[in-house]
Amino acid sequence: MTSALSALAGNPLAIAVPALAVLALLVIFAKTIGLPWVGTVSHFADGDSVETKAWFHSYRVRIRGIDAPEYTQEHGKEARSTLVAMLEGRKALFIPFGADRYGRWLCWVITLRGPVSWRMVLAGAAWPASPMTWALHVPTRLLGRGLWKRGASRPIHPDVWRRHGMSQRMSVPPTHKKSTKRYKIKPRASTFAPRGTRQLHDFL
Incomplete structure (x- = not known):
């Protein structure tokens, strides 16, 4: 045992190479799956x-366990x-669980006062999106907090x-200005085009 330790002490590369290999694996792991980190929020x-x-x-982060109203939506502000009152100027622990389709880290966000997703649901500021937050939102809804305030308009998920806004944008017909120019009707380039080609031309 002593001879082995003395051999390692006499050969610094025997320690440096494995250490660098472990560090490289940690970096790859952090970029693909993610390692927990402690940080502050710079933008909401x-x-x-x-x-x-x-x-x-x-890092762009999407808080896991909740679905809050969009900023331009009612109750979004x-x-x-x-959320600003909970996180601004405070250190928080971010535990990532992969990334979403927009490239944001899906994270559990925890402060000294508890998980942020739980507190958002208890405050009535977000919809639940996990079994735990679903259980927590029941008393919040019964008490009429935030989104579930009695007498207010019914909140929209x-x-x-988003689907309604997209369908509204898609349903708006395009406006065409009347032109005073006269155009000559040109015959089709070929009346013997394949059937699929003619259908595509008519569709466009």
């Missing part, structure tokens, strides 16, 4: 999307203000709101 997009700074890098 809405009630469930933030940007954090840690390790001299910025209130949800963002609630962000997914429904």
Whole structure:
């Protein structure tokens, strides 16, 4: 045992090479799956999307376990203000679980006062999106907090709101200006085009 330790002490590369290999694996693991980090929030997009700074890098984060109203949606500004009050100027632990389709880290965000997703649901500022937050939102809804305030308009889930907004934009007919120019009707280049080609031409 002593001879082995003395051999390692006499050969620094025997320690440096494995250490560098382990460090490289940790970096690859952090970039693909993600390692937990502690950081502060530098930007609040809405009630469930933030940007954090840690390790001299910025990370876009989507808080896991909730679905808050979009910022331009009704109750969206209130949800963002609630999240700002919870995270602004405070250190938080971010535990990533992969990334979403927009390239944001899906993270559990935890402060000294508890998981942010739980607190957002208890404040009535977001819809639940996990079994735990579903259980927590029941008393919040019964007490009429935030989104579920009695006498207020019925809240619209962000997914429904996004689909409705998209369908509204798609349903608006295009406006065409009347032209005073006269155009000559040109015959088709070929009347013997394949059937599929003619159908595509008529469709376009």
